[in-house]
Every structure is written in C-alpha cells, then in structure tokens.
Amino acid sequence: MDASDKFAQTYLEEAGELLAELETAVLDLEDDMENPELVNCIFRAMHTIKGSGAMFGFDEIADFAHYVETFLDKIREGELAVSKEIIDLILVSRDEINRMLNALNNVETDEQDRRDEIIKSFAQFADGHSSGLAEESEEPATPSDSPPQRSTKQQKVYRIRFKAGPDLFLHGINPLGLIAELSELGELQAHFLPEYIPHLSDIDPEKCYLAWDMVLNTDVEENAIQDVFIFVLDKSEVQIVNISSAAEEGSGLQPKLGEILINRGDVSSNQVKDALTRLGELLQESGAVSREKINSALSEQNTAKKYRAVSKPTSIRVPAEKLDFLVNIVGELVTTQAQLSQAATGVTSAELLCAVEGIERLSEELRDCVLGIRMLPINTLFSKFKRMVRDLASDLGKEVDFVTEGAETELDKTVIERINDPLVHLIRNCIDHGIETPEERKRMGKPPRGTVTLTATHAEGEVVIRIHDDGNGLDSEAIAAKAFEKGLIESTDNLSESYLFKLIFEPGFSTANSVTDVSGRGVGMDVVKREIDSLRGAIDITSEQGKGTEIILRLPLTLAIIDGLIVSVAKEQYVMPLHCVKECVELTRDDVEKAHGKRIIALRDELVPYIRLREEFSIKSEEHDIEQVVIVETEGTRVGVVIDEIIGEKQAVIKSLAKVFHGVEGISGATIMGDGAVALILDVAQLVRTACRREEAMYH
Amino acid sequence: MAKTIMTVDDSTSIREMLICTLKQAGYNVIEAVDGRDALTKLNDAKIHMVITDLNMPNVDGIALIEEIRATPAYKFVPIIMLTTESHPEKKVQGKQAGATGWIVKPFEPDQLLAVIKKVIG
Incomplete structure (x- = not known):
C-alpha cells in the first residue's frame, strides 16, 4: 500500500468518525436549536470531510459536502434559522455521505440524482437569501505550486522595486528569502535602497524598513515573479516592469538629443558620456534622487545593454561594396603606414619611433581583421556541388559518391566567387572522364560506386583545394598522342608523365573520345588554368592510371x-x-x-x-x-x-x-x-x- | 540541523499526510490536533515554522495565529495557514492575525514543500 492509499484509508476512517460526531451534534441541535457551538461543530465536521476529501481524491464527496458546508455556513452566520426540516435535510445528507463512503467505486446514476435532489432542497431553503450556494472565489491559487516554468524562450529583463512592508517581520517573512528566490529565476542585480531607514532614534527594531531596486534577467513570465511576492503583495510595495519589451518598442523611436548632436558632429560621443555621468551627479546633488537609485538605474542600463547584446542577432549584413571600400582604405592605411615607417628610419626620437611601431602593429591587426571579415566558409560552394554531382552521375549512368572535407575552411569572398566555375568544370571532368561506368568498374575489380572527394585545407597562407576521383586516371600515352596530333609537342618520346599531364591545361586540348553534353563544350582545362592563374593560384595534377586523378588548386587567402x-x-x-x-x-x-x-x-x-x-x-x-x-x-x-x-x-x-x-x-x-x-x-x-x-x- | 515544523490540523488524514511529507523531506515535526493542543505543545519549544488549519475546535486557526504572534519567542516565526477556496474571508483574517502565507486545499505534497522552502528556505 503506497502513501496515498494509506492516507485514503485514514480519511475513510476519519470521515466515518466525523459523520458520527456530526450525527450526534445534529440530534443535540434538534433539542437545542439556538446553540451556536453545535452548529459550529456540525459545520467543522462537514468542512473537514470536504477539505480532506478533496485532498485525497474523494472529489464526489468533497463536492457534495461543499454544498452542505456552504448551507451550514449560512446557519452559522445567522442568515438562516435552524428548523426541523433543515435538521432532517442535514441528516439525509449525512446518510448520503455515509453511503458514498461505503459504496466507493460503484456509484450509480440514481445516487447522483438523489444527491442533486438533496442539493436542490438545500437550495430551496437558501433561496431568497443574498447569495447562491455555489459562490465562486476569486482568490489566487496556492502559490509556487510547481517550480516556475522555465521556457527556453526569450530572455526578458524585469525592473523590480520591492519596498518591504513595515510589519513583514511580524508576519514571519524574511525579505532576503524573497531575493534569494528571485535570484534562482535568473541573473539578478539587487541594489539596496537605504533611504527608507529612519534615524536610529526612530527605529522600531521589529519593523522592516528595507527596500531594493532589482534588475532580473530571466526567461520566466511575469506571473512567476509575482508568485515570489505572493505572500507580501498586500503588505509591501512591489512593482514589476518588463523593461525588455519597453526597450524593444523604444528602439525604433526618435534618436536622443545626445545621438543627434553626435551625428551632427557638434559634440563627440565622449563629451556626451561625460555629460551623462554628470547628469547622475547633478540629479543627486539637487536631491532629486539618491545615489543608490542612480546606481540601480545604471545597473538596469547595463543589464538592458547585455540583454540587447544577447537577444539581437549576432551578425549584420553589409553590402559587399562597403567591405571593398573598407579593404581599400585599409590598403591606403597600410601604404601610408609604410611611408611613415620609412620616414621614421632617420629619426632618433624614441618617442616617435615608439608611436610608429605602434601604428605599424595596429595597422597590421586592422588589415588582418578587415580581411577576415571578407572571409567566407567554402561550404557555400561545396554544398552546391552535391546536387550537381548527383544529377550528372545519373545522367551519365554512373554511380558516384560525393564527399567533401574542410567545408569550414575560409576564403576571401571574391576568391570563392571566382573559383566556382573552375571547380564546376573540374568536378564535371572527374565524373565524365574520370569515374567509369559501374560495369567497367566491376570489370576492373573496383566497387561499382565511384567516389569524388573535394577537400579544402589551409596551408602556409594558402588554401589548398583537392579534387580527387577514384576513376581510371589519365592515360599519358593518349595525352601524348593527342598533344602530338594537335601540334602541342613535336615528338611523343621521352616526355615525363607530369609534363604530359600539364598538357591538358593547354588551349584546345580535349581527350574525351566523344563530345558529351557534360564536357567538351568549348570550355577546356585551359580556361580553368587561366582563371586560377588570374587568382594568383596554382593548379597541379597527379594521376595514376586505373587508380584515379587528383587535381590540386592552391589559392591565396585574399586578393587584396x-x-x-x-x-x-x-x-x-x-x-x-x-x-x-x-x-x-x-x-x-x-x-x-x-x-x-x-x-x-x-x-x-x-x-x-x-x-x-x-x-x-x-x-x-x-x-x-x-x-x-x-x-x-x-x-x-x-x-x-x-x-x-x-x-x-x-x-x-x-x-x-x-x-x-x-x-x-x-x-x-x-x-x-x-x-x-x-x-x-x-x-x-x-x-x-x-x-x-x-x-x-x-x-x- | 533539521528544522522543526509544527503542524496543526483536526483532520487525522491531513495531519498524517503533512507529517509523512515533511518527515520525508527531512523536517522534524511536532503534531497538534487543534489550536489549544498546539499552544500547550509550543511551550518554548524551538520551532522554525507552523502550518495550521483554520477551522478547528477549541482554539481555531485564527486565534492560534494571534496567540503565537503575541508570544515573544514566536513573534517572527513563519506561519502557513491551510485555507480553502470557499472561505476567502478566513484568509484575510488569518493574514491580519499575522500569518506568513497560505496553502489552498486541496494541495499536493510538492506544493506544500515548495511553500515551506519559500518561507524558511
């Protein structure tokens, strides 16, 4: 038997006793209809049957007892006089509750009818009196029923002013406990406001003079904060304002005076900051506000700032031209700095040299930073190829797995844009010329699915992109023959493989046996090479016949x-x-x-x-x-x-x-x-x- | 050291439930069946908190709260009253008498413990 069963059992016994008590009291009441103690006793018994019944899940009993209790309350309050009929009715309802206790779990509908009948009878007596029997209560529910719901939603910032009521201690309330409870809800900054503490001679040690200004950064709703204060709300001043929503609404408003002055160039932002610092001092001197209140306002400002910092998107979009412009200016700066350094070589002033060195370091940092802004992960490019490889492979009746590595490698935006076409061409070549048909691969003892791997890595200030396929590799003899035929070489003898492979980058060279839809549309490897060259990059090719080909692109991180x-x-x-x-x-x-x-x-x-x-x-x-x-x-x-x-x-x-x-x-x-x-x-x-x-x- | 809580209720089942819940949560419990019983049992005992029903024979909850608050040793002790939705006026009286807070019946053991934590930490 678990705990709740045990309680239920206790309740059944208890309710039985209460009913017996109640019966005795009702019978006594019949003899002594004016005795208020008897009415009280009957009321209390019914009240307990109701209250405890609801506690342990006997809702039907509790509901029924509630009606009887409400009726008895009217008698207790003197609104109704006890009569023979009323006593009969109480006894009938007592019997009904008794039946309910004995016949748990097999309630029949006629029983419900009978109960309704009794309730109706009570109602008849109560009729004509002020309120109905089933009054509704507006009271707040039990506080802190469950730990406040922490949603993963937005962070919110609340401004809370809590001025504890003077008799808080006399109600056994520790205001510090409330602040501790608040701090469990999120990041809390509390500023104590000592201004409500009277002079020592006027202090009543049993009274509470404490007040706080708090800023709470949390993800809970305002209700949860209200709940913290539920026991003190009517005794203390509690203000809860969601300032994050106010901040959001306010962000679109007209600019502040200081902002306008700064924008017009009339004052510098430092001057405004200075003035604002003095604003607090001025207000404090004039006695308009206490130092603590200013501190509290400052901490609210900080929290609000932090809130904005976290809740606003962490990236901004900037037109590319602006960035290009910035890179240009930084370029000029680096140039000027170089001039400065050069001019300073003949100078002996340690002070100046120190400053020149500082400028040198800063402009280098600035340059790296600005160039870093232009960097994009190559991933944007790689992901496009997936679909292309898939479509191409199925068009050609080949099976190809496309693997990418190092997609997070960063490259200058311009470089990324400009290597798109060369990469498309190289990957097409891999699939068209490199990877064999599944049947052919099986014949060669390879798995029927070919693999094209695209890798990007950083190496020595360069980005290296490798396009590797496990196809049939380059046929150096075929290349030699073709190059000879095209007049690119004068004889096919004594030429190294690496030399021959490079020939495929020569204009007008194409080894595909037939012109397919994929390659051989006039854009040859020579175009790829020219594009890579113009990016100050390099292209290399290695291949092993029957095993595969790898094309290696080396690209500068930036072009600027x-x-x-x-x-x-x-x-x-x-x-x-x-x-x-x-x-x-x-x-x-x-x-x-x-x-x-x-x-x-x-x-x-x-x-x-x-x-x-x-x-x-x-x-x-x-x-x-x-x-x-x-x-x-x-x-x-x-x-x-x-x-x-x-x-x-x-x-x-x-x-x-x-x-x-x-x-x-x-x-x-x-x-x-x-x-x-x-x-x-x-x-x-x-x-x-x-x-x-x-x-x-x-x-x- | 475990804190001591006094529970005052005339309903055996509720008392049992309170005691069981509190003991499981590691509190010491002093049990009283009504206000008068509570006052005799208080008798300078070290108590961190009182949980009391309001409708009780002999000395009822409101009177008990007033008595406790009038005793110097218990002037500042937190008192939680058990109220029902149907008698809001009782809660007001209880607050005036000096109750710290309230729990509305019916309640779950978890709710009880949450309120206790709120009041005595």
Whole structure:
C-alpha cells in the first residue's frame, strides 16, 4: 500500500468518525436549536470531510459536502434559522455521505440524482437569501505550486522595486528569502535602497524598513515573479516592469538629443558620456534622487545593454561594396603606414619611433581583421556541388559518391566567387572522364560506386583545394598522342608523365573520345588554368592510371594584399609575390662565363635556368658586376629571375592597372611604395612560362 | 540541523499526510490536533515554522495565529495557514492575525514543500 492509499484509508476512517460526531451534534441541535457551538461543530465536521476529501481524491464527496458546508455556513452566520426540516435535510445528507463512503467505486446514476435532489432542497431553503450556494472565489491559487516554468524562450529583463512592508517581520517573512528566490529565476542585480531607514532614534527594531531596486534577467513570465511576492503583495510595495519589451518598442523611436548632436558632429560621443555621468551627479546633488537609485538605474542600463547584446542577432549584413571600400582604405592605411615607417628610419626620437611601431602593429591587426571579415566558409560552394554531382552521375549512368572535407575552411569572398566555375568544370571532368561506368568498374575489380572527394585545407597562407576521383586516371600515352596530333609537342618520346599531364591545361586540348553534353563544350582545362592563374593560384595534377586523378588548386587567402619581395632593376622597384620565391643567390660575372652562354646556374647539385628581368622588360642600362638571382617556383618548375638588387620584404596592397595595361605580359598589378613611388608587381608564373617556352624553343 | 515544523490540523488524514511529507523531506515535526493542543505543545519549544488549519475546535486557526504572534519567542516565526477556496474571508483574517502565507486545499505534497522552502528556505 503506497502513501496515498494509506492516507485514503485514514480519511475513510476519519470521515466515518466525523459523520458520527456530526450525527450526534445534529440530534443535540434538534433539542437545542439556538446553540451556536453545535452548529459550529456540525459545520467543522462537514468542512473537514470536504477539505480532506478533496485532498485525497474523494472529489464526489468533497463536492457534495461543499454544498452542505456552504448551507451550514449560512446557519452559522445567522442568515438562516435552524428548523426541523433543515435538521432532517442535514441528516439525509449525512446518510448520503455515509453511503458514498461505503459504496466507493460503484456509484450509480440514481445516487447522483438523489444527491442533486438533496442539493436542490438545500437550495430551496437558501433561496431568497443574498447569495447562491455555489459562490465562486476569486482568490489566487496556492502559490509556487510547481517550480516556475522555465521556457527556453526569450530572455526578458524585469525592473523590480520591492519596498518591504513595515510589519513583514511580524508576519514571519524574511525579505532576503524573497531575493534569494528571485535570484534562482535568473541573473539578478539587487541594489539596496537605504533611504527608507529612519534615524536610529526612530527605529522600531521589529519593523522592516528595507527596500531594493532589482534588475532580473530571466526567461520566466511575469506571473512567476509575482508568485515570489505572493505572500507580501498586500503588505509591501512591489512593482514589476518588463523593461525588455519597453526597450524593444523604444528602439525604433526618435534618436536622443545626445545621438543627434553626435551625428551632427557638434559634440563627440565622449563629451556626451561625460555629460551623462554628470547628469547622475547633478540629479543627486539637487536631491532629486539618491545615489543608490542612480546606481540601480545604471545597473538596469547595463543589464538592458547585455540583454540587447544577447537577444539581437549576432551578425549584420553589409553590402559587399562597403567591405571593398573598407579593404581599400585599409590598403591606403597600410601604404601610408609604410611611408611613415620609412620616414621614421632617420629619426632618433624614441618617442616617435615608439608611436610608429605602434601604428605599424595596429595597422597590421586592422588589415588582418578587415580581411577576415571578407572571409567566407567554402561550404557555400561545396554544398552546391552535391546536387550537381548527383544529377550528372545519373545522367551519365554512373554511380558516384560525393564527399567533401574542410567545408569550414575560409576564403576571401571574391576568391570563392571566382573559383566556382573552375571547380564546376573540374568536378564535371572527374565524373565524365574520370569515374567509369559501374560495369567497367566491376570489370576492373573496383566497387561499382565511384567516389569524388573535394577537400579544402589551409596551408602556409594558402588554401589548398583537392579534387580527387577514384576513376581510371589519365592515360599519358593518349595525352601524348593527342598533344602530338594537335601540334602541342613535336615528338611523343621521352616526355615525363607530369609534363604530359600539364598538357591538358593547354588551349584546345580535349581527350574525351566523344563530345558529351557534360564536357567538351568549348570550355577546356585551359580556361580553368587561366582563371586560377588570374587568382594568383596554382593548379597541379597527379594521376595514376586505373587508380584515379587528383587535381590540386592552391589559392591565396585574399586578393587584396600580397606579401612581396621588393627587388630593383636599374633603380626601378618591382614586387615579386613572396609565396613563389624559394631562395636568393648571387650571380657573378664568373658564373655567367662558366655557363658558356647558357642561362643556367648551378644551385647546389641542380641546374636552374634563369631569365634576366632587364631583358624581359627591355631596360637599357648597365648590368651590375654582381647580380642577384631570385629563384622562384611555380607549377613545379624552378626558374631564376635575375635582378640588380634585393631590397626587402613588404606587404603590398595590390592596385590594379588601367585597362590599357591589361595585356602586358609579366605584370599583374602595381603597388605604391612607402616613398610614394609606384612598383610593378611581377606575374612570376607568366614570366616562368615565357622562359620555359623560350628554352624549349632553343632545344627543340 | 533539521528544522522543526509544527503542524496543526483536526483532520487525522491531513495531519498524517503533512507529517509523512515533511518527515520525508527531512523536517522534524511536532503534531497538534487543534489550536489549544498546539499552544500547550509550543511551550518554548524551538520551532522554525507552523502550518495550521483554520477551522478547528477549541482554539481555531485564527486565534492560534494571534496567540503565537503575541508570544515573544514566536513573534517572527513563519506561519502557513491551510485555507480553502470557499472561505476567502478566513484568509484575510488569518493574514491580519499575522500569518506568513497560505496553502489552498486541496494541495499536493510538492506544493506544500515548495511553500515551506519559500518561507524558511
């Protein structure tokens, strides 16, 4: 038997006793109709039967007893005189309750009818008197029935002013308990208001003079806060205001005076802040408000601020042009800062140097920060491909799983936009040319479903994107034959695989046996390569016949700024992108003579061809006795670039050249140097390509 | 140390329920069947809280609350009264007499404990 059964059993026994008590009292009342104590006794018995019955689930008994009790109350209050009929009726209802107690669980409908009949009879007696029998109560329900419902909904900020009533202690209420209870609902800041405490001589130690201003940041409804104060509401001043809703409504209102003045540039925001701090002081001095109330208002402001901070969306949308503009300005700033640094080199003032260094550091941080804003996860791109792969595979009757990795890798927005088309093309190629049909794959002993993997990773200030398929790989012989046929190469002998693979990036090269709908629509791999080049990226390909192909794209994180190596030829400065610079060596006249006219230098045990920038750009001036060679590497090829002097490293903000210069080979842009001079940025990849072509022309 | 609560109710079943609930929650309980019984049992005992019914023979709840408040030792002790929806005037009287709070019958054990926690922490 569990606890509630036990209570029910106790109730049944108790109710039986009460009914017996009641019966005795009613019979006594018959002899002594004016005795109020007897009426009281009868009333109490009925009251207990009702109250306890409701407690333990005997609702029918409780309901019925309620009617009888209400009727008895009228007699007790003297509204009705006891009569023989009334006594009969009470006895009948007593018997009815007794029957209900004995016949629990098998209530018949005629019993209900009989009960209604008795209630009606009571009602007849009560009729003509002020109120009906079944009066409704407006009283608040039992407080804190259950822990307040914490919804996962919005956070709200309430301003609560609680001024405890003077007789709170005399009611056994501890106001601190209420504050503790409030703090369980959320983040509470309470400010004690001492101003209601009288002078010591006037203090009655049994009286309560306490008051608080509180700000509660919570997710509960106002009712739950009311509940906390339920026992003190009528004795104390309690104000609860939801200031978060007010704040939301107010946010669209006209700007405040301070805001307008700041917007007009009449005052600075610091001046307004100063004035506002003084506002509190002024109000306090004039005696309008106490220091504590100002503190409390300040904490409300803070909470409201915090509330706004958490409840408002954490991102804002900004037009891309604004960002571009910002990047531009930061570019200018970096340039100016460089000028400043340069100008400061001759200065001995430690103070100035310190400031210059500070500016240098800050502008670097600012630049990184601004460039970071332009970064987007590559995921936006990757997710588009899923559908494309699926559709394409089913069109071609192939089965392909598409796997992406590193979708969270961030890249400059412009880069992401511009690699879309190349990636589409590369992935199409993978599926069209790479992955075989399921039958073919089975024949090769591979699983019928092919896999295309798209991976993005950060590596050394670059983003590396790999497109890998487990298809049949590149057929180097077919490529050689095709290249020969197209006149790209003069013989098919002695060509390395990696050289052959690169041929597929040459204009007009296509190895697909037939022109399908997917590839071979005029956009070849050469277009892909050109696009990647223009992004200052690199493309590489590895393949193993029968196993698969991997295309590797290396892309700069951003297009706006490059780390460059400043070099000079004939006093003119040039910038070489640092990412392709491998090392720098000297080139003496001896070295040149030893090479017997061949433009090759010995770099440890490797021979590296070189080009002379002076010649490439047709600069007419004397060669230095000792020249410098910058060894650059692009697309897996090492080439030296001969220049006069190496000046140093610099972050160069890229300025695009006017349209007239777009066709100029070997130059990708310009930058402004610290001294205000313009330096051209070398397109190293193109220089190297030109050099290789010339060299091949020489040997073939 | 466990807190001591006095329960005053003339209904055996309610008393039993109160005692059972309170003891399970770790409180010590002093039990009284009506106001007079309660006053004799108080007798300077260390009590943290009183829970009393209002309608009781001999000394009823209202009178009990007034008596307790008039005793210096119990002037500030929290008193919770058990009221019913049908007698709102009783609650007003009880509050005037110095009751701390109230619980409306019928109530669940959890509600009782919530109110106790609210009043004596």
